[in-house]
Amino acid sequence: MNKKSLLITSLLVGAVSLVGYNVREEGMFPLSEIHKVDLKKAGLKIDQNEVYNPNGISLVDALVNVGGCTGSFVSDEGLIITNHHCAFSAVQLASTPENDYLNNGFVARTREQEIEAKGLTCRITDSYEDVSDRVLGAVANVDDPAARLQMINNQMKNIAAEAEQKDPSIKAEVSEMFIGKTYVLFRYKTIQDVRLVYVPNRQIGEFGGETDNWVWPRHTGDYSFMRAYVGKDGKPAKYSKDNVPFKPKKSLKVNPNGTNEEDFVFILGYPGRTFRHRPAQFIEYQANYVLPYTSELYDFQNSTMESVGKKSKATEIKLATRIKRNANVMKNYRGKMAGIKGIDLVAQKKQEDAALAQFINENVDMKAQYGNLMENIDRLYQLINGDANRDLWLSQIYNSTSLLNVAKNINSFKSALNQQPAAQKQAFFDNNIARVKQALNNIYEAYDVDVDRKILKRMMMDAVAFTPNQRVAAVDKITNRGSNNEAMVDDYINDAYGLTKLKDQNYVLNTLLKSSKSISDYNDGLLLFENDIARQIAELKPEKDRRDGILNKLMGDYVNVKEKFLKKNFVPDANSTLRLTYGYVRGYSPADATYMSPYTTIKGILEKGATGNPDFGYPSIIKQLWANKDFGMFAKKELNDVPVAFLYNMDTTGGNSGSPIMNANGELIGVNFDRAYGATINDYAWNESYSRSIGVDIRYVLWAASKIDKADFLLQEMGVKL
Template sequence: MHKKTFVALVLSIPLCLLLILQSAYKPWEEGMFPLSEIHKVDLKKAGLKISVNEIYNPKANSLIDALVNVGGCTGSFISNEGLIITNHHCAFSAVQLASTPENDYLNKGFVARGREQEIEAKGLTCRITDSYDDVSDRVLGAVTQISDPASRLKLINDAMKNIAAEAEKKDPSIKAEVSEMFIGKTYVLFRYKTIQDVRLVYVPNRQIGEFGGETDNWVWPRHTGDFSFMRAYVAPDGSPAKFAKDNIPYKPKKFLRVNPNGTNEEDFVFILGYPGRTYRHRPAQFIEYQQKFVLPYVADLYDFQNGVMEKAGKNDKTLELKLATRIKRNANTLKNYRGKIQGLKGIDLVSQKKKEDAGLAQFINGNVSLKAKYGSLMADIDNLYKIINGDAQRDLWFTQIYTSTTLITVAKNINAFKAALDAQPAAQKQAFFEQNLPKLKQILEKNYESYDFDVDKMIFKRMLEDAAAFNLTQKVDAAGKISGRGSDVKTVIDQYVETTLGISKLNNQSYVFNTILLSPKSVANYNDGVMIFEKEIAKQITELSPEKDRREGLLNKLMGDYVNVKERFLQKNFIPDANSTLRLTYGHVRGYKPADATYLRAYTSIRGIIEKGSSGNPDFAYPEQIRTLWEAKDFGPYAKKNLNDVPVAFLYNMDTTGGNSGSPVMNALGELVGVNFDRSYSATINDYAWNESYSRSIGVDIRYILWVASKIDKADFLVREMGVKL
């Protein structure tokens, strides 16, 4: 396999140059390293006991070949039979879709004691990084003579798509993507192999896999067994194939060895994974926009949505299961966002960024050549964000309306299909209909998975009330036509929603599939209030699009210039922010001091589960078998001596973010010793800034995984498959 797997480092822009000088800042103490650069880092001195070639070797198999991206999380192969370990919460949606009131795998757990019992993990695929190439010159070469911001951005996006399409044409077995590593500056072509058939093998009881619930989410100490096992399958000839009875387990080029002895405090550890998004190379205005608009609005909206959904599912088991994944995702995001708000205010990052940017402006103005090229840069950024802030509420509303209200999304997809159908010549309508209908139905089936009429009504009302409160400069036209029908806005909105959603045939999935989507004529003839409302939203979004494109194009150029000149200011090269491409980070197992006179140790144990369980909080309910085994001190070979207990979770000072969920935590020998699943609450601001003093990530200890598998769920066959002696 041609392999130049790209793993890009994320180094946070320092909060202030003065702080860097005072703290003897070492750039390798944070970040996610490009594997092409790890030979420049003294990993041996940090504690690595294997050659860096065993982590990454462009000429031979290495640890990176054991890594997969599964459902937006990271996973790793741990046997030569395609067995994958990742987080419980990464498998959550697939387990929810497989569950029924009769077979409640979501709450009771699931163990496939034979290959024939493994069940399809619907909606999940495995993506393996195959190779990469830097294509910055090709992308930016397309815009060297272009000054118009919107045209420039369009040409960049077109170039990225064309390069990816060209790569896929050369090798139809791969999926290609061009990732923007720095806005307006660097672009990399990634090639991925995709495994389409993924199956659930073992998911522990929810009281284990989600122990602590939202009470403990983003909190340390933690006692969550956040792990699950899946298996990748391929066609008999080894090629990727959709779920089929005749498929066989995938044979990975590399799988991780499991070390059942785990770690000790201050042990060297490292992670390979697919972190999502970080924003450390952005100016103060971006951070302020996040803190003032994005984080509070989305957190409050998701809090409201969850209240509605939890109430709806309280006395309906089927509906509870149906809404479970959406509730969990919302809850995770809203707590994360509130943690970010608290963290941003706690370290006053906006003020620190402003000081840093002021220093940058002074640096530019003090250099004749830089002033000639970048003299207006900081003012241009500030002026652009003033415009962006002026539309912030409406922009966020447009972003959330489709994800918040299912029927609006259904209407959007049908309206888009309808418009595309109308655009076809009469002689080609039937062929277009037949060719594209299966894809539309597949999309709509996904839309309806978490749909409930009463939930949709309540959330739609909230969205309309939000829009009605916007000032005239941010007016949502479709919502304004409704709220302007009377002086009592709430009553008018209530009546509109009850009537419009109540009579819409989109409520009935069967009617949509069997009547509305029966023929080109039936699609063309159907219309209702929901579809009219969505069409008006789409119309306004289209009308605003040229200005939005202009802003994004201008921002693209400004951010490229910002990074360029800032690298000169700080006399170092920055590494791109995380963007879901494969990365490496390393550190040590270590506790921390979150507050004065408080030290949090690096390990938790089963004792903590028992202690939390006595609180009466339902989030801390656990299987009684855990207490029985703990009281009998039946720990098998998985106890940690200085704890006289089985370690459940542990802390380390590595740099992680969303997407690192499920990442393998490896020891100095490259052996699996845990699975990353969370961060401490103070580390939720890692997306914007990282600091060793407060940034801690959390993993479930391999010893607890093995103890639960063997002692609780009698899954000894899996323990043996991992190569662990019983």
């Protein structure tokens, strides 16, 4: 669509008067690309250097990556705002049946009351540098695909290690921006001490539950507050009562007035992964294998965990984070499947690829260099599809079954120990045992024996049904591929779980891992089963490496050709590095004769609550405050209510959870947390007509903090005057 058409469209939907208004198909701009975006023409009122300034302080300096989500500093005392679901695992770990912060919420009214957010760290982007020439230069004369990819990976690690050696205070990573084509070195500062400050009641922070997940209209108060701490010398340090609040270079100003429809807004954040520059075969692989297999497996896992969780409050709390993560992925994947089918994305991609093939064949030079490109891509994906079921099974088995994951860690450590010379074995044990114990502790935190047994049976029965070329040797060894496979699987699980001591966390950590001898001496059925799985993974690895190497080269060529064909440069797919996206507060029409307005209100909470669905339970004080029209300064005049959530046409994906939504003046007016169901396909394709993201309105955050949880001290710290 050309600029004129876009302008007419925007005028029709919202009387936008921005002459240069434009909508881009790829809108997640890396820091290196921000200067190419005319944000002033789009509606930004501050200088563009105030958003990102590599030579000075800017809004980018207020951003943090926390627990795989995005967060932002909102005070000069290290206060961070992010999503409720981003703090969920830390709140779960801090909760007990006696102090159920997970359900009741948590407010620290003094610094001393702030609780360690176990498992969470803050990562701040310090700087970046394009190192594509260094990476690709190392493989310029390498033809073997597996060797080429290995050398690329080694060069990426070496460049990162070199950067860390120059500056030990940073963590360095080289990120692949375009597969097989461009590479950027990122330098990060990591804050290790993060604490919970304020988490709302779960009926606020998770209102709507899975019923409303990935759905609009939405009424979820998906927000939480944490605080970053450092040592007294200002340097990152592990949790200690002696640590002091971190002083960020920049913190965001909170604007309690929020937004209006068609306001310009933008987001800075760390979006996870998108796959928009891939061929039709990749989309087919996702639609036919990855998405259905994973969503069905997670559905089974959650049904199992929810059932087992009823046996005690402690079990329910223990399994809560895993259930929530599974449910989020499951619904997202089902939305993607519906989206791929709904817009017939595979057919679109095939049409694009056919045009690309024609372009190659009609140009002598292009044909000489890329004549076999499309055929080679197709041939590779035939191989990938042929092993898909077994490969997905092997990729999920350890995450699915906790004790097999425990076994994997123990077997790996045992193997590494046995490879050490006798004189060095004790030193190796001493240097690594704490890391191993921590890894096992993390696994046991979400472990339940009844859940484990049932999920392992499901996994093994899945493997039994695989075609002859996709057998799982470890499972075949148990069933002998007999006629009564289920009975043999049941017998194995009963024997293995009955005899193993791995299900006893105390025994594993304090007896089995007591010495190198105790580790070497111990064995059981689960360790042997895991060894068989690991052996097959190792046997398959050379072929997997070969395919990955070929794919790396093919995808680099694919993007090169596509850029020449379309005569434009692409914005790289998201890869968890810092990005900017912009757009407008805007509703949409997801179906014929249906229009979704861009704001929801407290009234909608009460309406949903009246349906009787337990996902729509809410604290009774909300109804009292609403009846009394006790909205304070946070009501939106046109709605005569407090806005709860709002829609915008920005380009987001996983990892953008917790991203600050900012207005034209760079002020915080909301926190991103979700997408509408039709926008789950964003990872593969983005379109203004159906791609809408969802944020919690800052007015609802401030209203709930003040009126419900009496946390006015936080508003004061953020500079919000009541």
